[in-house]
Amino acid sequence: MRLRSFLPALLLPFALLLVGSDAHAQQPKAERGPFALTNARIQTITNGVIEDGTIVIEEDRITAVGENAPVPSGAQTFDLDGSTVYPGLIDAGTRLGLVEVGSLSETRDYSEVGEVTPHMQALTAINPSSVSIPVTRVNGVTSVIAEPSGGLMPGTAALIDLFGYTPAQMFREFEAVTLDFPDTGRRGPWDDRSQQQIEKEAEEAIQKLNDTWAQAALYAGIDSARAAGATDGQRPEYAPALEALAPVVRGDTPLIVKVDAASDITRAIEWAAEHDQTENVIFSGLAEGWRVADEIADAGIPCLVGPVLAVPARDADRYSKPYANAGLMREAGVELAIRSGEAENVRNLPYHAGFAATYGLGREQALRAVTIAPARILGVADEIGSIEEGKVANLFVADGDPFKTSTDVEHLFIKGRRVPLVNRQTELFEEYLDREPGLEGQPGEQSGGNAGGPTGSAEETTPETD
Amino acid sequence: MRFLTSLALLLLVLAPAERVAAQEDGPSQGIVDLYEAREERDDWLIQDATVLTVTNGTIEDGDVLVQDGNIAAVGEDVDAPGDVEVYDASGEYVMPGVVDAHVHIGISNVNEATNPVTAEVDVGDVLDPFDVALYRALAGGVTTSHVMHGSANPIGGQNETIKHRYGVTDPGELRFEGAPGTIKFALGENPTRVHGTGQDIQPSTRMGVEHVIRRALNRAERYAAQKEAFQNGERAAPPEYSERLEALADVLSGDLQVHCHSYRADEIVMLMDVLDDFGVDDVTFQHVNEGFKVAPELAEYGAGASVFADWWAYKFEVYYSTAFNAAILARNGVLTSINSDSGELDRHLYHEAAKTQKYGDLSKNQALKLITINPAKQLGIADRVGSIEEGKDADLAIFSKHPLNIYTVPQRTYVDGVKRFDHADDPSDVRLFVDPEAPVPATRAGHTAGHAGTEEHRCMHGAFRMGAFARKALQQ
Numbered sequence: 016m017r018l019r020s021f022l023p024a025l026l027l028p029f030a031l032l033l034v035g036s037d038a039h040a041q042q043p044k045a046e047r048g049p050f051a052l053t054n055a056r057i058q059t060i061t062n063g064v065i066e067d068g069t070i071v072i073e074e075d076r077i078t079a080v081g082e083n084a085p086v087p088s089g090a091q092t093f094d095l096d097g098s099t100v101y102p103g104l105i106d107a108g109t110r111l112g113l114v115e116v117g118s119l120s121e122t123r124d125y126s127e128v129g130e131v132t133p134h135m136q137a138l139t140a141i142n143p144s145s146v147s148i149p150v151t152r153v154n155g156v157t158s159v160i161a162e163p164s165g166g167l168m169p170g171t172a173a174l175i176d177l178f179g180y181t182p183a184q185m186f187r188e189f190e191a192v193t194l195d196f197p198d199t200g201r202r203g204p205w206d207d208r209s210q211q212q213i214e215k216e217a218e219e220a221i222q223k224l225n226d227t228w229a230q231a232a233l234y235a236g237i238d239s240a241r242a243a244g245a246t247d248g249q250r251p252e253y254a255p256a257l258e259a260l261a262p263v264v265r266g267d268t269p270l271i272v273k274v275d276a277a278s279d280i281t282r283a284i285e286w287a288a289e290h291d292q293t294e295n296v297i298f299s300g301l302a303e304g305w306r307v308a309d310e311i312a313d314a315g316i317p318c319l320v321g322p323v324l325a326v327p328a329r330d331a332d333r334y335s336k337p338y339a340n341a342g343l344m345r346e347a348g349v350e351l352a353i354r355s356g357e358a359e360n361v362r363n364l365p366y367h368a369g370f371a372a373t374y375g376l377g378r379e380q381a382l383r384a385v386t387i388a389p390a391r392i393l394g395v396a397d398e399i400g401s402i403e404e405g406k407v408a409n410l411f412v413a414d415g416d417p418f419k420t421s422t423d424v425e426h427l428f429i430k431g432r433r434v435p436l437v438n439r440q441t442e443l444f445e446e447y448l449d450r451e452p453g454l455e456g457q458p459g460e461q462s463g464g465n466a467g468g469p470t471g472s473a474e475e476t477t478p479e480t481d
Numbered sequence: 482m483r484f485l486t487s488l489a490l491l492l493l494v495l496a497p498a499e500r501v502a503a504q505e506d507g508p509s510q511g512i513v514d515l516y517e518a519r520e521e522r523d524d525w526l527i528q529d530a531t532v533l534t535v536t537n538g539t540i541e542d543g544d545v546l547v548q549d550g551n552i553a554a555v556g557e558d559v560d561a562p563g564d565v566e567v568y569d570a571s572g573e574y575v576m577p578g579v580v581d582a583h584v585h586i587g588i589s590n591v592n593e594a595t596n597p598v599t600a601e602v603d604v605g606d607v608l609d610p611f612d613v614a615l616y617r618a619l620a621g622g623v624t625t626s627h628v629m630h631g632s633a634n635p636i637g638g639q640n641e642t643i644k645h646r647y648g649v650t651d652p653g654e655l656r657f658e659g660a661p662g663t664i665k666f667a668l669g670e671n672p673t674r675v676h677g678t679g680q681d682i683q684p685s686t687r688m689g690v691e692h693v694i695r696r697a698l699n700r701a702e703r704y705a706a707q708k709e710a711f712q713n714g715e716r717a718a719p720p721e722y723s724e725r726l727e728a729l730a731d732v733l734s735g736d737l738q739v740h741c742h743s744y745r746a747d748e749i750v751m752l753m754d755v756l757d758d759f760g761v762d763d764v765t766f767q768h769v770n771e772g773f774k775v776a777p778e779l780a781e782y783g784a785g786a787s788v789f790a791d792w793w794a795y796k797f798e799v800y801y802s803t804a805f806n807a808a809i810l811a812r813n814g815v816l817t818s819i820n821s822d823s824g825e826l827d828r829h830l831y832h833e834a835a836k837t838q839k840y841g842d843l844s845k846n847q848a849l850k851l852i853t854i855n856p857a858k859q860l861g862i863a864d865r866v867g868s869i870e871e872g873k874d875a876d877l878a879i880f881s882k883h884p885l886n887i888y889t890v891p892q893r894t895y896v897d898g899v900k901r902f903d904h905a906d907d908p909s910d911v912r913l914f915v916d917p918e919a920p921v922p923a924t925r926a927g928h929t930a931g932h933a934g935t936e937e938h939r940c941m942h943g944a945f946r947m948g949a950f951a952r953k954a955l956q957q
Contacts, residue, residue, distance in 0.1 A: 116794055116796060116797050116800055117795040117796060118670075118795060118796035119797055146794075146800075324825065325825060326614075326824060327617075330613045330912055331912055332909065332910075333909035333910075334616065334620040334828065335620070358794075359795070360791060366832065370829075370887070373890060374890070378888075416887075418887050419887050420832070420835040420839045420885065420887065421838045421839070421885070422839070440803035440805060440840075441805075443803040443805065444773075444803055444805035444840075447773045447774055447803075448805075448808075448812065448813075450776065450777060453777045454777045454781055
C-alpha cells in the first residue's frame with residue numbers, strides 16, 4: 016500500500032496538467048433542437064414498438080411520439096431510414112466521474128477517510144470533464160448512478176445524466192445514502208480466519224451499524240421535535256453524518272445497501288425489517304442473489320444486480336452463475352435493474368445486459384433492466400427510462416440491437432441536446448489509423464495499410480452467417 | 482501425485498453437504514472419474530455445423546472428423562467410420578479452440594519480484610491442475626493458454642504454454658508439448674514501482690528499465706561467448722554456471738521468445754531498438770495499449786501485439802488508450818491478438834474479439850483470428866492449433882450461435898479430441914479437489930469489475946509481498 020501511494024505523489028504535477036482535460040481536442044458542441052426523427056423504428060419500452068414513426072424533441076423533452084406525430088416547423092429533421100430509437104440506457108451502479116485513473120489516488124474521489132461518512136456527496140466530486148464520460152455515452156448509456164464506496168457508510172450516491180458542464184446540470188434528481196453491508200461470512204479463499212473469529216467480527220460490524228443507526232434515529236427524533244416546535248428551538252450539536260442519515264431514518268432518502276454474499280443478503284433483509292427500512296432500501300451487487308432469490312422477493316426489496324460479467328463467487332458454483340443470476344432472481348419475482356459496477360468501462364453496460372439476456376433473463380427483460388426498471392426503482396420513471404411524450408429526451412439511435420457488438424450508435428440525445436459521437440478514443444483512431452508521417456518520418460509515406468498483413472485486409476470478405 | 486489424485490477422489494466421495502447443494506443440475510459422479518472416462522474417447526464426427534475454419538473460410542453445413550485427437554477431415558459430407566461417435570451440431574457453429582496469449586491462471590505463483598532480473602524462474606514449475614479457472618475458460622471455448630510470469634521485473638521468469646486438459650491431476654499433463662519456450666519482459670510503471678519506488682534500486686524510470694535489460698543481455702552475451710571459447714579450447718575453464726545467464730543466452734539465441742508487458746509507445750520502440758542491437762527478432766508485445774501509435778514500426782520489426790479489447794485508465798500509462806487499438810494494429814499489418822490477462826475475461830474472449838466489429842469495423846473472420854490463429858502464431862504453435870485444418874490438433878469450440886453474437890452460448894469444448902466442457906452434461910461443481918480445511922463456503926463477494934480489480938491480483942500478484950520481504954532482507 017505504501018508503495019502505491021508514493022509514486023502518484025511524484026506524478027501529481029504532471030497528472031494535474033493532463034487529467035480530465037484534453038487541451039488539443041476541439042470537441043464539436045452539442046446542438047439544441049427542435050429535432051424530428053422520422054422513419055424511425057421506436058422501441059418505447061413501455062408502449063411496445065412503433066415500426067415506422069416520428070419522435071419530436073423540443074427543449075429537453077420528447078414532445079411527440081407516434082406514427083403520425085406532426086413535425087414542428089423549423090425542426091431539424093433526421094430521416095432514420097428504419098434505424099431504431101431506444102431510450103438512453105441507465106447504469107444503476109458505477110464510479111463514473113468519481114475516478115479518472117484507477118491507480119492514482121489523487122484522481123480517486125469515491126472513498127473518503129472514515130467508516131461512517133454518509134454526508135460525503137458524490138455529486139460534489141463528479142468531474143463533468145472526465146474523459147470517461149464521452150467514452151461511455153457513445154454506446155448509448157445516458158444516465159448512471161455514481162456511488163461512493165469503502166467503509167460502512169461511504170457517502171451519498173447520485174444519479175447523473177452523462178452530459179453537462181457542472182454537476183448540477185448533470186444531476187437527475189435521485190440521491191441515496193449508501194451502506195456497504197458488513198461482510199458476515201468468509202471473504203474469499205485467502206480468508207483464513209477461524210469460524211469463531213468470523214462470527215465475532217460479524218457481530219462487531221453489525222453492532223457498529225446498529226449503534227450508528229440508533230444515534231441517527233435519536234438525532235432524527237430530536238430534529239423532528241425541534242422542527243415541530245416541541246423543543247425550545249435549540250438545535251442539536253452539529254453532526255453532519257447523523258444529519259445525512261436522518262432523512263434515511265424517516266424514509267425520505269433511500270438507502271442503497273451494497274451486499275453480495277448469500278448469508279449477508281439474508282442478514283441485510285432482517286436488518287432492514289428490524290429497522291423499519293424494508294420499504295426504503297434498495298439492494299445493490301447481489302453476486303449471490305440467486306441463492307436467496309425467494310427471500311428477496313418475499314421482502315419485496317428491489318435490486319440493482321451486477322456486475323454480470325464476473326467470476327462465480329465460489330469455486331463450487333457453476334461457471335455461468337454470474338451470467339444467470341439476474342434471470343434466476345427475476346424468475347423468483349425480484350424487481351431488478353442491472354449495474355456494471357464499472358468506472359471507465361461503463362460503456363460495457365449493454366454487454367452486461369446482453370449476457371444476462373442470453374443466460375435466462377431474456378432480451379426484453381434485459382432491455383427493461385437497463386431502462387424503465389432502474390428508472391422505476393430510483394423513482395424517476397416519470398422523467399426517463401422509456402420513450403413517451405413529456406419525458407426527458409434521453410435517447411439514442413442504433414442500426415441494430417444495442418446489446419450486439421456489431422451495432423453502431425448513429426445519434427445520441429441527452430436532455431434534448433444532440434451530443435456528438437466523439438471522444439478521445441475515436442479521435443485517437445482518426446489520428447493513428449493511417450498515421451502521417453508513417454515510418455522513419457518520410458513525408459507522405461504510407462505505412463503498413465492493408466497490404467496483405469498477417470491478419471489480412473480490412474476488405475476481406477468471407478461468407479458468414481450470424 | 483497419485484496420492485493427491487486419491488485424496489481428491491476420497492474427498493469427492495466424502496463430499497460435504499455443500500457439494501450436494503451445488504449439484505442441483507448435475508450428476509453425482511466423481512469429476513476425476515468423469516474425465517478419465519471421457520479421455521477414452523478422442524474420435525468424433527461433428528456433423529452439420531457452420532464450420533468457421535478461420536484460415537480457409539466458412540463451410541455452411543460442414544462436418545469435422547476427429548480421429549486420435551487430431552482433425553482427420555473437414556468439409557461437406559465427410560465420410561466417417563461407422564463406429565465413430567456423432568455429435569449433431571446442426572444450427573451450431575464450430576470454431577478452433579480459443580488461444581489466450583496472456584493469462585495467470587493454473588499456477589500457484591505469479592511474480593518472483595526479488596530482483597529486476599529473474600530469467601531463471603519458470604511458472605512451468607508451479608502449474609496447478611486443480612485451478613477451477615482452467616475449466617471456466619474451457620466453458621468459454623479456450624483450449625490453449627500462455628500462462629505467464631508477472632510483470633514486476635524488467636526481465637521476469639519463463640512462461641508456460643498449456644492446454645486446458647481440465648480433469649488431469651498431474652501438472653505436467655497440462656503442458657503444450659513442443660511449444661517454444663517464452664520469457665516475460667516488462668516495461669514501465671510496474672517494474673519501476675516494484676524496484677525503484679519499492680526498493681530504491683534500478684529501475685525507477687523508463688531509462689533504468691532500458692539499462693537493466695541491456696546490462697542483463699550484455700552479461701548473457703559475454704557468458705555465451707565464454708562458454709563457446711571454452712568449448713573451442715580457447716579458454717581453460719567454463720564461466721561459472723548461472724541458471725539466469727543460461728536463460729538469457731537462450732533469449733539471445735532465439736530459443737526463448739520474448740513476450741513483453743508494455744504500454745507506452747516510447748518504451749515499445751525502446752525495446753525494439755534494444756532487441757535489434759542484440760539480434761533478437763522474435764518478440765510479442767503484451768497489452769501494448771499505445772501500440773496503435775507505433776503500428777508502422779511494429780509491423781516493420783515483425784513484432785506481434787497482444788492487446789486488451791477495451792481496458793484502459795486503470796493506471797496512468799493506459800490513460801491515452803483507445804478501444805480501436807486492435808483494429809489499428811491489424812489494419813497496419815501487425816500480427817495482432819486479443820488476450821485476457823484475467824480469469825474473468827478469458828471466459829468470454831469470443832465477446833472481447835467481437836468488440837473489434839464495433840471499434841474499427843473488422844470483419845468477423847478478422848475478429849476470430851485475433852483469438853485463434855494470430856495468438857497461435859505469436860506462441861509458435863500455429864502448426865498445431867489456431868484453425869480448423871486437417872492434421873491439426875482437434876481443439877474445437879462449439880457455440881449455439883455465431884461466437885461473435887452476444888446471444889451465443891458455448892456448447893462443447895474439445896482438447897485433443899477429448900470433450901472437456903459440455904454445457905448440457907457437466908455438473909455444476911467441477912472441483913477436482915475439495916479443501917477439507919474450509920469450514921464455511923468461501924465467497925468472493927464484493928468483487929469489483931474491470932481491470933482495477935484484477936490486475937493487482939494477477940499480473941502483479943505477489944509482487945509487493947515479495948518486495949517487502951526483499952526490502953527487509955536488504956536491511957539486514
